[in-house]
Amino acid sequence: MSDRLSIGVIGAGYWGPNLARNFRASPQWTLAAICDLDEQRAQRVADGIGGVAVTTRMDDLLTDPAIDAVAIATPARTHHAIVSAALAAGKHVIVEKPLADDRAKGAAMVRAAAERGLVLMADHTYCYTPAVLKIRELIEEGFLGRILFVDSVRINLGLVQPDIDVFWDLAPHDLSIMDFVLPGGLDVSSVSAHGSDPLLAGRSCLGHLVLELRAGVMAHVHVNWLSPTKIRQMVIGGTRRTLVWDDLNPQQRLSVYDRGIDLDAPAGGNGADPRAARVSYRLGDTWSPALPEREALAGVATEFAAAIAERRAPRTDGAAGLRVLSVLEAATRSVAAHGAPCAIRSEAPGSEPEPQPTEPDPTEEFQLS
Amino acid sequence: MSDRLSIGVIGAGYWGPNLARNFRASPQWTLAAICDLDEQRAQRVADGIGGVAVTTRMDDLLTDPAIDAVAIATPARTHHAIVSAALAAGKHVIVEKPLADDRAKGAAMVRAAAERGLVLMADHTYCYTPAVLKIRELIEEGFLGRILFVDSVRINLGLVQPDIDVFWDLAPHDLSIMDFVLPGGLDVSSVSAHGSDPLLAGRSCLGHLVLELRAGVMAHVHVNWLSPTKIRQMVIGGTRRTLVWDDLNPQQRLSVYDRGIDLDAPAGGNGADPRAARVSYRLGDTWSPALPEREALAGVATEFAAAIAERRAPRTDGAAGLRVLSVLEAATRSVAAHGAPCAIRSEAPGSEPEPQPTEPDPTEEFQLS
Amino acid sequence: MSDRLSIGVIGAGYWGPNLARNFRASPQWTLAAICDLDEQRAQRVADGIGGVAVTTRMDDLLTDPAIDAVAIATPARTHHAIVSAALAAGKHVIVEKPLADDRAKGAAMVRAAAERGLVLMADHTYCYTPAVLKIRELIEEGFLGRILFVDSVRINLGLVQPDIDVFWDLAPHDLSIMDFVLPGGLDVSSVSAHGSDPLLAGRSCLGHLVLELRAGVMAHVHVNWLSPTKIRQMVIGGTRRTLVWDDLNPQQRLSVYDRGIDLDAPAGGNGADPRAARVSYRLGDTWSPALPEREALAGVATEFAAAIAERRAPRTDGAAGLRVLSVLEAATRSVAAHGAPCAIRSEAPGSEPEPQPTEPDPTEEFQLS
Amino acid sequence: MSDRLSIGVIGAGYWGPNLARNFRASPQWTLAAICDLDEQRAQRVADGIGGVAVTTRMDDLLTDPAIDAVAIATPARTHHAIVSAALAAGKHVIVEKPLADDRAKGAAMVRAAAERGLVLMADHTYCYTPAVLKIRELIEEGFLGRILFVDSVRINLGLVQPDIDVFWDLAPHDLSIMDFVLPGGLDVSSVSAHGSDPLLAGRSCLGHLVLELRAGVMAHVHVNWLSPTKIRQMVIGGTRRTLVWDDLNPQQRLSVYDRGIDLDAPAGGNGADPRAARVSYRLGDTWSPALPEREALAGVATEFAAAIAERRAPRTDGAAGLRVLSVLEAATRSVAAHGAPCAIRSEAPGSEPEPQPTEPDPTEEFQLS
Secondary structure (H helix, E strand, C coil), X not given: CCCCEEEEEECCCCCHHHHHHHHHHCCCEEEEEEECCXXXXXXXXXXXXXXXXEECCHHHHHCCCCCCEEEECCCHHHHHHHHHHHHHCCCEEEEECCCCCCHHHHHHHHHHHHHHCCCEEEECHHHHCHHHHHHHHHHHCCCCCCEEEXXXXXXXXXXXXXXXXXXXXXHHHHHHHHHHHCCCCCCEEEEEEEEECCCCCCCCCEEEEEEEECCCCXXXXXXXXXXXXXXXXXXXXXXXXXXXXXXXXXXXXXXXXXXXXXXXXCCCCCCCCHHXXXXXXXXEEEEECCCCCCCHHHHHHHHHHHHHHCCCCCCCEHHHHHHHXXXXXXXXXXXXXXXXXXXXCCCCCCCCCCCCCCCCCCCCCCCCC | CCCCEEEEEECCCCCXXXXXXXXXXXXXXXXXXXXXXXXXXXXXXXXXXXXXXXXXXXXXXXXXXXXXXXXXXXXXXXXXXXXXXXXXXXXXXXXXXXXXXXXXXXXHHHHHHHXXXXXXXXXXXXXXXXXXXXXXXXXXXXXXXCEEEEEEEEEEECCCCCCCCHHHHHHHHHHHHHHHHCCCXXXXXXXXXXXXXXXXXXXXXXXXXXXXXXXXXXXXXXXXXXXXXXXXXXXXXXXXXXEEEECCCCCCCEEEEEEEEEECCCCCCCCCCHHHHHEEEEEEEEEECCCCCCCHHHHHHHHHHHHHHCCCCCCCEHHHHHHHHHHHHHHHHHHHCCCCCEECCCCCCCCCCCCCXXXXXXCCXXXXX | CCCCEEEEEECCCCCHHHHHHHHHHCCCEEEEEEECCCHHHHHHHHHHHCCCEEECCHHHHHCCCCCCEEEECCCHHXXXXXXXXXXXXXXEEEEECCCCCCHHHHHHHHHHHHHHCCCEEEECHHHHCHHHHHHHHHXXXXXXXXXXXXXXXXXXXXXXXXXXXXXXXXXXXXXXXXXXXXXXXXXXEEEEEEEECCCCCCCCCEEEEEEEECCCCEEEEXXXXXXXXXXXXXXXXXXXXXXXXXXXXXXXXEEEEEEEEEECCCCCCCCCCHHHHHEEEEEEEEEECCCCCCCHHHHHHHHHHHHHHCCCCCCCEHHHHHHHHHHHHHHHHHHHCCCCCEECCCCCCCCCCCCCCCCCCCCCCCCCC | CCCCEEEEEECCCCCHHHHHHHHHHCCCEXXXXXXXXXXXXXXXXXXXXXXXXXXXXXXXXXXXCCCCEEEECCCHHHHHHHHHHHHHCCCEEEEECCCCCCHXXXXXHXXXXXXXXXXXXXXXXXXXXXXXXXXXXXXXCXXXXXXXXXXXXXXXXXXXXXXXXXXXXXXXXXXXXXXXHCCCCCCEEEEEEEEECCCCCCCCCEEEEEEEECCCCEEEEEEECEEEEEEEEEEEEECCCEEEEECCCCCCCEEEEEEEEEECCCCCCCCCCHHHHHEEEEEEEEEECCCCCCCHHHHHHHHHHHHHHCCCCCCCEHHHHHHHHHHHHHHHHHHHCCCCCEECCCCCCCCCCCCCCCCCCCCCCCCCC
């Protein structure tokens, strides 16, 4: 027990209870307390997992020297203030997606963690699901060949969020997954975003995101709060095989198709029928790898502990969170420009991403006591 | 028998045999002849439907006074020359989609038909399927309410065409259907098209088309020749209900969902939780109307005959074909501009669509004898 | 709080935790204690729902005058002894399916409850799901017409049970549902059961049950522990409509098809083509009613409380449990007779079901302390 | 051309046109004529495939020395008379399923062919589909291991046949496929059949067939004319893998699951938890082999020609047809006995199947001219 790390969970709304339950069950962690401005809400979560302390004062956690880390599941606009305070108090931090509601704030958080030698982890939960781990492994092994395209659909009758649009609500999932599985990560040169608000809700309720990756790949993300049917599907086409991930089909989540088109040479000739010589079709087998049934957040907890213990960046670190924010910010600009493509500067290692400083926002809704 | 119209089919490749078979079986038509430069190909089609004359010389059809009309199923780049010749010979014309390979040529064809008082019909076959006819009827009756969005997916491992890209190959289906079922037709103010050619085939092999309709609706079309799975699905969201058309599910092609989100008032307030007051969710029944199993081309043949007899425009007339061409041309411009939105002038009735004349193209591959 | 009923849960294995959680959350109940021979197992369940007493001694519950009822989730072979003891102690009882491992024991339990004026409820959980409640309502309203056939499939890669075969393990679900939704209940005249044990596990691992209902309907149940795919589907055919319940499709659990065959008169004539005159096919719409997402066990807890308060039989009473046992016993006899049909005496109200007494079994594995 | 065989097709109703079309297209065959009592019907079929002679007199075919073989697609009750006449005239014969409407007649046909050294082939079309050929290959290679069970479902809203029940109409497909793919063929010791006629159509409209194979395997067939949904699915469970054939899913017709249960030893012990030691679960990958899209009847035509040329039995010979008839006759007996199991004598090679002779039936509806 003595070599366990100790953590407090801040925020007991939608996602916090899941974090609390998984840190409670993790062999690497002791769950010290749950913090929420609404004490009853915090108590309900604590009751559900058996006897954890509850507080409404975040400082109780930050000033407790026995606590090593905090897990933050509050609204995105409060992330910068809370994470900054936690880092200042010397705590390692894991924070729900998106990292912040603004790229500059996110960059400041990343710098602050680096300066203090603390771990700042983005809770990109999907990256710890058996399906996504398998996709990453298949791509790394070259099983799909060179990636040709990515298409992701994440639609259902969803909550119209009061403060963020459908891109900021849903696309962080797709973007963080792409960042995790694609060879060059989420290295995007240009973003076009087409949003629509047909109900006049005050923000895009459905939209399409088209990314030009520097690897020469076009990626597309379809997000929609107004769809009567629920689809969570990502297709990753490769020169050798194409993978379809249907997350709502527990009996066959991943299918890898040995089907595709092979071209012998680039087009351009003037022969009688250029197709005959150049195009051939593969119609091979389909294969669906077995996947363990395992809760992704358990893997998140383990990775967070390992990164702290080994003094290394976690697999989904602050930089990964920043790459997602860069795309979301460009998407917001593109929507404002009626879908015109917006460029993004490279964030490859070595390039200084965001030089200007930023001052902490006052957070009116989650007051620090 | 004497009051039947007489027709010749030009082109015996992929689509021509279907036209020939349906005009042969139609009670309104007599199939007079099949014309193709490849006589054996024409003969095989004639054999398959029993004893129809065959010719390699289009003039045999055009100069035959007993023939009232021609059905043209040749490559798009030959449409202008052949249709113009047929109209000049006084024949009514039905022509495979797209109407032409260029909007200006298409407009010239429409003008030529109008000047001669002849019917020029676009073979937008899908518009005569039981599913699309039902969709149009449901929208007209107001069953879906005001249209909020349209999303269409048409992907499979398809033929990489030698002369046209995936937008020109597949999107005419989606565009002609939207033109047919939407209250204002395909009245588009702006087109963004994102195409990708990851195999270096010389043209876009997959892409996304985003249309801003003047009715305030965003429509999206996803076309892909490289998908290992085959999907043909269109979703039309409305304020009252949302319709999903899954053309590959013969047991339930159309589903109408009484699910959606209702907002009491536009957003903008600063209340504690604006959602609570404003958003409500409907989770009602799903209904799947029975559809007859009927071949669409039989309806095409009937409508063509009726339009000629009643001296009226057919339901999918040349103007409908032009609206599709306008979007396709804008898509080509947008792809060239890396996805930047491209405006389209209104083609509502009364506005002169395309004033400049055009000269006929020499058609090297389908020579007129 | 004072008018709540108090309950103890006996058995903390697979099903007990669900009972505990739902009685804990029910506004009608106070969960007094959880009893299991394995104290740690009981404690884990108690921890998961927050601060409930734990005991390994069943007598602690039975002798506590503050406890009104017990919920029993122990192996079927222990039901008779435990239920008998609980009834003798004056407790109302709800017991997991099957009611007992033997019809005679079950009948003795029903008699004992009746003699003492106590409620004995069968936990036929499925009967409290929104889907089954809707099915019952549709049949009652005559929406399906006269019932023509029932077909139920319940297969997946399941646990090979150590003491009961696949019929006793899985078919109680299907049988209790039929009892609940069919107009005459599970009034069966004859049972044929075909079991197979191809792995030599010592008991049937897959099988087919064919029931002749006194209403003139054939019902079939397919159960299988060896299926790689999971199917839970019931089809109920009627003269007016046919209902398909696909429990694993949350997006469309119930589908009601207005499709079928109508015959004008019974067959028997010798005309040239008797079909032409007599058979017509309906191919009408499909309709899928919206269902609330609600946990069935909450409804079980409410019904149990209501039956106690109103001194009436619950909707799934001991007699319902007995009707299921009658079919299971006949199935066991039929399997032993290589599938020969086995008759069942009517259990309609008024007929004395099972006159002979039975002596309690010693239960070696769940010892009464 | 001179080494082609010549064939006539008898019967131009539902199935005959498919036979005609495929023999017409086959490189091994010349289609000489189509015979039907309804001349117009025959003519329509001939027109559809281009210029084949037509006759209403079967003797025209049987007395023509240039014709080598006949393909018979007339009602089952006429098979014995027509096949017998064709064999007497020295023609090789292929006959639609079922071979005859009575096992004794079928046996007489088999004997007659054997005595004359002619090929008598059962048109078990499914056995020539790519899916069934692949299933046979996988089982032969041992890919599934020892077969544990077979389950086949063939249901949809089907034609209520005027003269045969649903078992004789639909089950020949399932039975002939089992005969073709199972290691020991359709070697059945006992048949239980449960039929139901809830519409009083005069014959079973839905039913279940349970077969005990001599290999120790239980096979089940579910046939239904009253189902609003269409299912054609066969599951073949093996010790190593389980195969699911879903014939209505063109994108994944065959799925092979590396999932199952392994038992270390037969049950019977009395240990604390016998399961723990003995049962293990495999949850491996799923694999879906690519299948060519090929018309089965083309393979039928090729095999018929090869059997004639090589003077050997075809892969689906008369004996295969007889094994199917044995099961169907036993099913009829079982239905009459309310589902009681009915034994079948072994028809393994060497055992004389059916010694008693039979006299030809007068066939009133298909009169021989």
